[in-house]
Amino acid sequence: ESFKAGANPGITEFVGTAIGDTIGLVIANVDPILHAKMKLDPKYRSIGILGARTGAGPQIMAADEAVKATNTEIVSIELARDTKGGAGHGSLIIFGAEEVSDARRAIEVALKEVGRTMGDVYANDAGHIELQYTARASHALVKAFNAPAGKAFGLAVGAPAAIGVLMADVAVKTANVEVVGYSSPASGTSFSNEVIIMLSGDSGAVRQAVIAARETGRKLLETMGGAAASATTPYI
Amino acid sequence: ESFKAGANPGITEFVGTAIGDTIGLVIANVDPILHAKMKLDPKYRSIGILGARTGAGPQIMAADEAVKATNTEIVSIELARDTKGGAGHGSLIIFGAEEVSDARRAIEVALKEVGRTMGDVYANDAGHIELQYTARASHALVKAFNAPAGKAFGLAVGAPAAIGVLMADVAVKTANVEVVGYSSPASGTSFSNEVIIMLSGDSGAVRQAVIAARETGRKLLETMGGAAASATTPYI
Amino acid sequence: ESFKAGANPGITEFVGTAIGDTIGLVIANVDPILHAKMKLDPKYRSIGILGARTGAGPQIMAADEAVKATNTEIVSIELARDTKGGAGHGSLIIFGAEEVSDARRAIEVALKEVGRTMGDVYANDAGHIELQYTARASHALVKAFNAPAGKAFGLAVGAPAAIGVLMADVAVKTANVEVVGYSSPASGTSFSNEVIIMLSGDSGAVRQAVIAARETGRKLLETMGGAAASATTPYI
Numbered sequence: 001e002s003f004k005a006g007a008n009p010g011i012t013e014f015v016g017t018a019i020g021d022t023i024g025l026v027i028a029n030v031d032p033i034l035h036a037k038m039k040l041d042p043k044y045r046s047i048g049i050l051g052a053r054t055g056a057g058p059q060i061m062a063a064d065e066a067v068k069a070t071n072t073e074i075v076s077i078e079l080a081r082d083t084k085g086g087a088g089h090g091s092l093i094i095f096g097a098e099e100v101s102d103a104r105r106a107i108e109v110a111l112k113e114v115g116r117t118m119g120d121v122y123a124n125d126a127g128h129i130e131l132q133y134t135a136r137a138s139h140a141l142v143k144a145f146n147a148p149a150g151k152a153f154g155l156a157v158g159a160p161a162a163i164g165v166l167m168a169d170v171a172v173k174t175a176n177v178e179v180v181g182y183s184s185p186a187s188g189t190s191f192s193n194e195v196i197i198m199l200s201g202d203s204g205a206v207r208q209a210v211i212a213a214r215e216t217g218r219k220l221l222e223t224m225g226g227a228a229a230s231a232t233t234p235y236i
Numbered sequence: 237e238s239f240k241a242g243a244n245p246g247i248t249e250f251v252g253t254a255i256g257d258t259i260g261l262v263i264a265n266v267d268p269i270l271h272a273k274m275k276l277d278p279k280y281r282s283i284g285i286l287g288a289r290t291g292a293g294p295q296i297m298a299a300d301e302a303v304k305a306t307n308t309e310i311v312s313i314e315l316a317r318d319t320k321g322g323a324g325h326g327s328l329i330i331f332g333a334e335e336v337s338d339a340r341r342a343i344e345v346a347l348k349e350v351g352r353t354m355g356d357v358y359a360n361d362a363g364h365i366e367l368q369y370t371a372r373a374s375h376a377l378v379k380a381f382n383a384p385a386g387k388a389f390g391l392a393v394g395a396p397a398a399i400g401v402l403m404a405d406v407a408v409k410t411a412n413v414e415v416v417g418y419s420s421p422a423s424g425t426s427f428s429n430e431v432i433i434m435l436s437g438d439s440g441a442v443r444q445a446v447i448a449a450r451e452t453g454r455k456l457l458e459t460m461g462g463a464a465a466s467a468t469t470p471y472i
Numbered sequence: 473e474s475f476k477a478g479a480n481p482g483i484t485e486f487v488g489t490a491i492g493d494t495i496g497l498v499i500a501n502v503d504p505i506l507h508a509k510m511k512l513d514p515k516y517r518s519i520g521i522l523g524a525r526t527g528a529g530p531q532i533m534a535a536d537e538a539v540k541a542t543n544t545e546i547v548s549i550e551l552a553r554d555t556k557g558g559a560g561h562g563s564l565i566i567f568g569a570e571e572v573s574d575a576r577r578a579i580e581v582a583l584k585e586v587g588r589t590m591g592d593v594y595a596n597d598a599g600h601i602e603l604q605y606t607a608r609a610s611h612a613l614v615k616a617f618n619a620p621a622g623k624a625f626g627l628a629v630g631a632p633a634a635i636g637v638l639m640a641d642v643a644v645k646t647a648n649v650e651v652v653g654y655s656s657p658a659s660g661t662s663f664s665n666e667v668i669i670m671l672s673g674d675s676g677a678v679r680q681a682v683i684a685a686r687e688t689g690r691k692l693l694e695t696m697g698g699a700a701a702s703a704t705t706p707y708i
Binding site: 007008009010011013014017021023024025027030031033034037038049050051052053078079080081082084085090091092094190191 | 404408420427
Binding site for chain 2: 553556557558559598599632633634635637638640641644645651653654656657658659661663664665666667669688691692694695696697
């Protein structure tokens with residue numbers, strides 16, 4: 001009765017897994033009663049499900065690429081307080097689609113993208129920092145962070161939250177960017193130990209701001225807990 | 237000054253411990269000022285206290301058996317975000333009683349039951365699933381989950397939450413059951429990385445739905461993180 | 473590009489670190505847009521930042537000494553659900569100052585005090601207890617706990633929360649103290665697995681109440697998880 005890690009579970013709805021204990025699933029026809037309880041838009045009978053123990057930003061960025069590439073919409077984004085004893089979030093992202101093939105394609109794209117969007121996550125025993133950047137924000141970033149659609153978007157996260165405050169200050173002083181949002185343990189997070197700054201504006205400026213935050217954040221984090229390598233490969 | 241684990245602490249109020257870092261205590265006469273701050277019903281001067289680091293469902297199910305068996309009521313049920321780095325909840329359950337002997341008996345019953353109600357908890361490094369079932373819901377299940385009193389009740393939990401979504405869909409499609417509740421990281425949980433479905437109805441149907449959710453959830457969880465054995469002995 | 477733990481990161485804003493993954497930082501002139509997003513009082517252009525993965529009580533007590541000793545104010549206190557898989561909080565405390573030298577001095581005092589205020593934290597694998605006491609509450613304790621300014625203040629924390637309930641009862645029965653507050657997983661905490669009682673009144677009575685809670689809490693915690701030593705050196 002027991003299954004091996006990584007093996008296909010032999011379940012039609014299973015799409016795949018990725019770093020961060022990320023799992024991707026689809027449901028072709030959500031049960032109507034469950035559909036109502038989940039408060040899904042009636043026009044989507046099929047859903048894609050992207051969930052993770054570690055990471056919200058990487059999965060949201062990945063979902064943003066997935067909605068750009070497929071005929072789907074982001075129905076809901078929920079942030080758990082998780083990361084398996086770490087300072088941040090896990091995530092549950094639901095895509096809506098009229099056809100299950102679209103939902104499956106969105107999940108496939110997202111699972112593949114998570115490897116890239118984990119690239120500017122740096123962690124050690126003391127905490128983590130995370131940077132994200134895209135030249136063009138789409139539906140997932142609008143939904144999660146109120147990002148202006150179609151414009152460049154970036155975010156910088158520091159944990160413990162104190163590091164994030166300084167990263168935010170460095171980011172906004174570095175380049176002429178618009179501050180779309182600021183989240184902290186008691187406001188805008190699920191009580192994670194993070195400060196998050198969300199930036200929009202000219203693509204060069206947003207990228208420059210995020211890179212400056214990364215340099216400062218990484219130095220502080222490594223002063224606290226030693227070397228903090230990229231979770232995969234830096235992409236910004 | 238230091239005490240050994242498992243030894244009796246020599247404190248009158250101590251009743252015992254159980255799996256999940258569960259502890260049971262009683263207070264014969266709660267201090268009146270504290271009584272008011274805790275917003276306890278004035279008619280109960282004695283309380284029983286059941287608390288745990290790991291688990292809310294198992295302790296609530298155990299408390300349900302305890303109120304059936306004793307002259308007590310459930311005063312409050314609070315869910316902490318805990319499980320010691322895991323994806324779920326810890327719990328704090330307060331019983332009210334007119335006599336401390338009743339409170340003590342309720343805690344004794346609950347501590348004993350927790351061993352059984354942990355039986356359909358399956359965990360590995362990636363997360364956990366949990367199933368519960370009773371032929372007759374009593375006060376604790378009414379209080380915690382809005383379960384219809386006296387009817388069969390079941391719940392299915394998946395963590396990371398994505399697994400719980402599919403378990404919920406499988407459960408409601410398997411048998412003709414009523415969906416009493418649906419909780420997710422941002423709604424109805426304490427930001428745990430879980431989706432929880434609560435079911436009521438015909439006892440055979442509820443049991444069948446819960447078992448189907450278990451089969452699907454366990455396969456997905458084991459695909460992510462390898463073998464996930466029962467925490468004690470399966471009971472459903 | 474990688475820095476060693478404990479080394480100075482070569483960043484002007486860095487002040488130092490302390491136990492509990494505590495970090496202290498200052499910003500001389502907070503960026504005006506960030507200043508607005510953080511909802512800081514316009515009169516403070518300089519801020520001090522004290523953040524930690526493990527501990528809120530110890531850092532708040534330390535901040536209280538820091539505001540007494542410097543020309544600063546407590547701007548905000550936020551509690552993350554953290555402690556790195558433990559049952560309690562991390563923290564983010566912001567000091568406001570007109571001059572950055574004042575902010576820096578406050579953070580220096582606070583970092584030094586954290587060593588002392590961690591003295592009555594006792595932890596093992598099952599959970600932790602924490603006691604705090606001061607003869608005279610100042611701005612940080614007023615802000616965080618609604619403590620009456622200038623009067624003796626104490627707090628007792630037990631985790632899992634069940635232990636905290638009994639500690640609270642013992643504390644208020646031991647001496648004639650005023651109960652300033654009572655927090656639990658679902659009320660007044662960030663869903664931590666703690667019960668916290670906050671006490672004010674005559675300094676001898678408050679101290680006596682806190683010490684009695686410590687004796688009971690430590691016995692229960694050690695019954696659950698074995699020896700629970702002080703994190704540094706007991707001070708109460």
